[in-house]
Amino acid sequence: MISLSILEAGLVNGLxxxxxxxxxxxxxxxxxxxxxxxxxxxxxxxxxxxFGGWMLVSWAxxxxxxxxxLMVVIMFVIGWGLYAGVIGRISGGDDRRILLATLGVAIVLxxxxxxxxxxxxxTIETPYQFAVVxxxxxxxxxxxxxxxGVAIVLxxxxxxxMALTDTGRAIRAVAREPDGARLVGIRPGRIFALSYGIGIAxxxxxxCLLLPSFYVSPQVGNVFVLTAFTIVVLGGMGSFPGxxxxxxxxxxxxxxxxxxxxxxxxxxxxxxxxxxVLLFRPTGLFRAAR
Amino acid sequence: xxxxxxILAVVAALLPFASSSQFLVNLAMLTAFSALLxxxxxxxxxxxxxxxxxxxxxxxxxxxxxxxxxxxxGINPWLGLPAAxxxxxxxxxxxxxxAFRAGLRGSYFALVTLAFAEVFRILANSLDITKGGLGILIxxxxxxxNFQFADRRGAYALVLxxxxxxxxIAAWLRRSRFGARLVAVRENEDAAAALGIPLVRxxxxxxxxxxxVTATAGVLYAQMFLYVDPNIAFGxxxxxxxxxxxxxxxxxxxxxxxxxxxxxxxxxxxxxxxIDTPGFAPMLxxxxxxxxxxxxxxxxxxxxxxxxxxxxxxxxxx
Amino acid sequence: xxxxxxxSKRFGGLRAVxxxxxxxxxxxxxxxxxxxxxxxxxTFAMIAGFIMPDSGSVRFAGTDVTxxxxxxxxxxxxxxxxQITQPFAGLSVAENIRVGAFLRHHDVAEAEARARDVGTRLxxxxxxxxxxxxxxxxxxxxxxxxxxxxxxxRLLLLDEVMAGLNPSEVNEIVALIRQVRxxxxxxLLIEHIMQAVAALAETAHVLAEGALIASxxxxxxxxxxxxxxxxxxxGAAERMARHG
Numbered sequence: 029m030i031s032l033s034i035l036e037a038g039l040v041n042g043l044x045x046x047x048x049x050x051x052x053x054x055x056x057x058x059x060x061x062x063x064x065x066x067x068x069x070x071x072x073x074x075x076x077x078x079f080g081g082w083m084l085v086s087w088a089x090x091x092x093x094x095x096x097x098l099m100v101v102i103m104f105v106i107g108w109g110l111y112a113g114v115i116g117r118i119s120g121g122d123d124r125r126i127l128l129a130t131l132g133v134a135i136v137l138x139x140x141x142x143x144x145x146x147x148x149x150x151t152i153e154t155p156y157q158f159a160v161v162x163x164x165x166x167x168x169x170x171x172x173x174x175x176x177g178v179a180i181v182l183x184x185x186x187x188x189x190m191a192l193t194d195t196g197r198a199i200r201a202v203a204r205e206p207d208g209a210r211l212v213g214i215r216p217g218r219i220f221a222l223s224y225g226i227g228i229a230x231x232x233x234x235x236c237l238l239l240p241s242f243y244v245s246p247q248v249g250n251v252f253v254l255t256a257f258t259i260v261v262l263g264g265m266g267s268f269p270g271x272x273x274x275x276x277x278x279x280x281x282x283x284x285x286x287x288x289x290x291x292x293x294x295x296x297x298x299x300x301x302x303x304x305v306l307l308f309r310p311t312g313l314f315r316a317a318r
Numbered sequence: 319x320x321x322x323x324x325i326l327a328v329v330a331a332l333l334p335f336a337s338s339s340q341f342l343v344n345l346a347m348l349t350a351f352s353a354l355l356x357x358x359x360x361x362x363x364x365x366x367x368x369x370x371x372x373x374x375x376x377x378x379x380x381x382x383x384x385x386x387x388x389x390x391x392g393i394n395p396w397l398g399l400p401a402a403x404x405x406x407x408x409x410x411x412x413x414x415x416x417a418f419r420a421g422l423r424g425s426y427f428a429l430v431t432l433a434f435a436e437v438f439r440i441l442a443n444s445l446d447i448t449k450g451g452l453g454i455l456i457x458x459x460x461x462x463x464n465f466q467f468a469d470r471r472g473a474y475a476l477v478l479x480x481x482x483x484x485x486x487i488a489a490w491l492r493r494s495r496f497g498a499r500l501v502a503v504r505e506n507e508d509a510a511a512a513l514g515i516p517l518v519r520x521x522x523x524x525x526x527x528x529x530x531v532t533a534t535a536g537v538l539y540a541q542m543f544l545y546v547d548p549n550i551a552f553g554x555x556x557x558x559x560x561x562x563x564x565x566x567x568x569x570x571x572x573x574x575x576x577x578x579x580x581x582x583x584x585x586x587x588x589x590x591x592x593i594d595t596p597g598f599a600p601m602l603x604x605x606x607x608x609x610x611x612x613x614x615x616x617x618x619x620x621x622x623x624x625x626x627x628x629x630x631x632x633x634x635x636x
Numbered sequence: 637x638x639x640x641x642x643x644s645k646r647f648g649g650l651r652a653v654x655x656x657x658x659x660x661x662x663x664x665x666x667x668x669x670x671x672x673x674x675x676x677x678x679t680f681a682m683i684a685g686f687i688m689p690d691s692g693s694v695r696f697a698g699t700d701v702t703x704x705x706x707x708x709x710x711x712x713x714x715x716x717x718x719q720i721t722q723p724f725a726g727l728s729v730a731e732n733i734r735v736g737a738f739l740r741h742h743d744v745a746e747a748e749a750r751a752r753d754v755g756t757r758l759x760x761x762x763x764x765x766x767x768x769x770x771x772x773x774x775x776x777x778x779x780x781x782x783x784x785x786x787x788x789x790r791l792l793l794l795d796e797v798m799a800g801l802n803p804s805e806v807n808e809i810v811a812l813i814r815q816v817r818x819x820x821x822x823x824l825l826i827e828h829i830m831q832a833v834a835a836l837a838e839t840a841h842v843l844a845e846g847a848l849i850a851s852x853x854x855x856x857x858x859x860x861x862x863x864x865x866x867x868x869x870x871g872a873a874e875r876m877a878r879h880g
Contacts, residue, residue, distance in 0.1 A: 066425035068371070118612035123424050124369060125611050128565065131371070132611060135558060135604030142597025246597070250554065254436055257429055292451065293444040299437045306430045307420045495738045495747065502735040505724035512684065512718070513787055514710035514739040 033165050038287045039280055040166055046279020047176035048237050052252060053259035053271040054183055055230030061266030062203040062223040065123070068130040069110075071253025072137040073228050077103050077235025078244045079141060085152045085239065092152065092239040093174065099232035107228025112221040134249075141246035149245040157240060171240035182233050183272055186226075190268070199223055203266070255282070258302040264312030273313065327576065331478060335471055347474040349583045350481050351538065355556075356563030356575030357484040358532030362410070363561070364569030365491050366524040367504030369424065372431030373560045375413070375438050376406045376529040378551030380536025385454040385546045386447060395465035399537050406533025407526040414522035423507075432554070439552035453547025456540060465541045473542050480538060481576075484531050488572040500524050501570070532560070562603050566610055568619025577618045581606075637662040637791055637822045638714070643682055643692035645675075652678045654847040655692070660791065665813065665823045667833040667854070670843035671867055676826045677719055679843065680795055683824075684716040685709045697790060711739065713790035717780040717797060719826070723768035730755060730764040732779055736786030751786055758782040758812060774805045778812075785816065792816065794825040798832050810836055830858065830867075842866065 052074060059067045077099055084095035114133060119126040159170035190196035201209040202219040210216055242248070259278045263270025278298060285297030305312065334346040358376065362368045383405050384398035393401075417430050442448040460468040467473040491497030502510040503520050511517055540546050550556070559582075567578025582603060589599040614620055638660040645653040653675040660666045670676050681687040683694050685706040693702045696714050706716075715736075724732050733751035741747040755764050758778050763771060771779060777797050784792055794813070798806050813836060817823050827833045833840055834854040842850040842857055844866035850857050857863050 066429065068428075114608065118608060122615075124367070125615065127369060127425055127428060128561075129608060129611050131558070131561075132604050132607040135562075135607065136601055137604075139597035139601035139604060143595050143601060147596065254433060257432075261429070290444070293440060296437060296440040296444075299433045299440065302433045303430060303437065306422060306426060306433070307416055310420060310422065310426060493744060495742055495744060498731070498735060498744075499738055501727065502724050505726050506722050508686070509718065509722035509724065509783075510735070511686070511706040512710060512716050512722075513736045513783060514707050514715070515735070516705070516707045 034287065035284075037166055038283045040163075040168065041172070042280035042283025043276055044168070044172040044176040044279070045283065046276035047179040048234050048275075049252075049255060049259055049279050050272045050275025051179040051182060051230050051234040051237070052256045053263065053275050054186060054268065055227035055234075056256050057260045057263065057266055057268065057271040058186075058230070059224055059227040060260065062199055063126075063220050065115075065126045065130065066257070067224075067227070068127065068253075069115075069133040069137065070231070070256055071249030071251075072134040072141075073103070073107070073110075073249070074231045074235055074252055074256075075141060075244070075246060075249035076106070076137055077231045078238060078242075078248060079145060080232070081236040081239045082150055082152060082244045086150075092154065092236050093178070096178070096233055096236040099236050100229045101232070103232030103235075104225045104229035107231075108221050108225035110228070111224035115224070116217070116220055138246055138249065145246060147246060149243040149248075151243050152239055154240050169241065175237035175240070179234070179237055182230070186230070187268055195222070199226075254302065255298055258298050258305070260312075261302060261310070262305050262312055267312065270312055324573065327573075334474060340470060343470045343474055345583065345587070347470060347477055347542075349579045350474065350477045351535065351542075351579075352559065352563050352582060353576045353579035354477060354481045354484055354535045354538070355532065355560045356567065356578050357481065357488060358528055358535055359560035360528075360564040360569055360571075360575050361484075361487060361491065361531055362521075362524045362528030364564050364571070364574065365488070365497060365504065366500045366521055368521060368525060369428050370431040370525075370557070371428040371554075371561070372433070372435030372557050373528075373532055374552050374554070374556035375431070375435040376409055376532035377536040377539070377556055377560075378435070378438055378442065378546075378548075379405050379409050379529075380533030381540040381546045381551045382442065382448060382454070382536075383533070384537045385456055385540045389454055389456060390447070394463070395537070395541055396463070399465075399534060402533045402537045403530040406529040406531075406536075408529075409533075410526035410529025411522055413529075414525035415518070418518040418521045432557075435552050435554070435557060439548045442548035442552060448548070451548060453545060453550070456544040456546075458544060466544070467542075473538075477538060480534055485572055485576075487527065487531065492572060496520075496523070504570075562607055564617075566603075566606055566617055568617025571617070571619040574617050574619040581618065637664075637697060638683070638824065639693075639695040640679075640683060641693045641695075643679060643689050643694065645678055645682060645687065645690050652846050653682070653689075656843065656846075656848050657692075658841050658848065658851070660822060660824045661839075662822050663817070663820070664839065665817050665825065665837045667837035667840040668824065668826050668843060669828070669830060669833055669840055669857075672828065674843040674866075675846040676843055677795060680716060680793055680826055684714065684793055686716075710787060710789075713788075714793065715784040715787050715789040715791075716793035717784050717795055719795040719799065721773075721776040721780050723771070723776055723779055725767075725769045727768055728765055729760055729768050729771065729779060732768050733760075733782045733786045736783040739787040754782050754786045758785070759808070773800050774802075774809075777801065777809065781809075781812070781816075785821070789821060791822045791824065794823060796826055796828060799828060806832055830854070834858065 056067055056070050080099050080102055081092055081095050084090045084098065085092050110133065115129045119129045156170050160167040161170060190200060198214045199219055201214060202216050206216045255278060259274035260271060262277065263274030281297050281301060286294035334343045359373050363370050380402040383402040384395050387393040387398045388395050413434055417427055422430055443451050460466045491500065499515045500520055503515060503517055507517055563578040563582055564575050566581055567576065568574030585602050586599045589602055610617060640656060640658050642655045642657055643653060644655055656679055668676055678687060682689045685704050688703055693700060696712060699712065701709050724735065730751055733755050734747050737747040737750040741750055752764060755761065758781060760778055760782060763775060768779060781797060797809055801809065813823060837854055840854050840857050841848055842863050849862045849866060850860045
């Protein structure tokens, strides 16, 4: 049988990973909440963010956490440009076309990375890579702890931005009622691009937070994409607290799934949770915060 | 000229039989095979508007069914073909009944199909009966009764036959009551329900039909390449390939997947000659998909429609 | 033909429809009128199976159809149109109508002939082979009616088929609705404009803030102070009496 301490370790590890998942999911849920599109390019853009971070670390010799603010800005610009230049422009507002457009973007990005970086997996080296701290009976990985902390702080910052700033309020107004927002002088087109940009900027941060403990490859987005969708659906599409709680829950589910079901069957837990939530509670645990 | 192009296409499809070039036969076979895959997706997703991102699930079910039946139970693959079609239809019916009853549409349906395929991929990767990540090798015994072909032309002929059947189904959808009601559901669900069309049943039937056709493509794959593994069978690339072929050629049309397959393989081979880097050709497909969505939402086949419609109108006016 | 009993629906805290009961006798033209936001369309949607009522019942032709799916209700012979027209935009006008005809006709040629016949009768003849998206507002309203009629209903629920039409178009559609009724189809219609109803309906029910406030002939209703209040606001009846 699995001993209690292994179970505890699995639980805590899952929670720590879940913090970064939550950040990935926040971006996805923001985009869904405002634009009402499921961004199928999310995983691919996370992959781009991770490669960006990887380049800054291995070529410019930055620390991954120092590269974070830079990647947030870069990914924001990429996201903004992608929406304003491609997704928003070609889809004509039609749901099916938006859906396919985000898929098209994902295909292009995945294969662009394959062309530029080949299919090899890459990792970075940091002095604290294998550092651990003791917490009672548990050994906690330092980079995972840092990543968790930073992710939670960033989630709070994003929440504060949405709740307290004029821009945040404008975004929420558009999410609730695009036509009404237009009447009070907000331009929804700009807000859409801005929201997409912010959603993708979350990936810039998440990419850097993942780097110390995860590999990078052109396919790495696929590892996270279904997980991110699951979190968002579980938490309720468009819900901020839902994305955070969902992220932590899914981190734990994944960690325990691996523990109980083994390496190859473990990931099935997430897919099953996903299908069951979609079929039986498609509104998720939290209703979308409108 | 344009009116006769289906005849031209049939002639072109038959040409490789007269040639001894393995390259030509191979190219024609792979193109026809892609067209079959695209048509499988097209039946549910083009005509019914059920955008699936996980159609590989049906392909994989077909491929694994025939592989397991013959390697484990010694069942002849010719019997495996109808059995796989039935399994594919059953999977479509189960997935459809569950998803449509829960009211999933659009992005949500795309997500659930993606997850469904992923569940099957993980299962195939972990179970004994599928030999996990090793995959299943089908022993080489080329002969017609064994559903294996020493000459590629035999395999090609079979792909063509199944493609013809799939196109026949698509043509039937264009003409039949079921097809008309399915298209109505795609265009507007509320209006369709108001006119007495049972939404869940119609969509589920379409998905089952599509599942059956796609599963036969899986059988063909297994018999042509004699090997199946979880990523080949249930990987996202397979789902994307089907979608690309149908979308580029023209979703909801009879000839769209054929056109899409030809374009895709032309690009693939040209791209390989120019820059032989993995990822280059698929990157072009993605870009073409974006261009199609932007400029030709009805695909390449959509190019012909306006011309034909105006011609018909002129006849009527005269 | 149709018996609606104490139908109610809440959306969140809002009681959109409160205990609405009404009868539609076979062969009649009955109207449901009321100001915007009175709950007319919600009532309609509940009768036709598009929204589940919280309580109450709907009987159609002797069968309890409460909580039935819309397609089963349509198959039984009660078909609705939509206020915001819902054409199958990618199809031609004839193909649109044919979808309705397929409910009773399984043979394609038969359904096609039936669709063209209905379309022509409703004045869509010249447009039959054009895309539905090319129709004008008035054309789309006709298409809604044509599609519903092609299902050969016993009871037709018309949701504001006159809204957005100019006076001559309204006259045309009034004549059309009469013609449909004379062909043996019972009609329940929602209208916002009272004048149009007066010319058409034998009985009218007035809905305001989710509840029925009056029933009777259009003439009786127009004279009812409660109805005038509902349309023109509190105190309107009194003011009108004083000035008139």
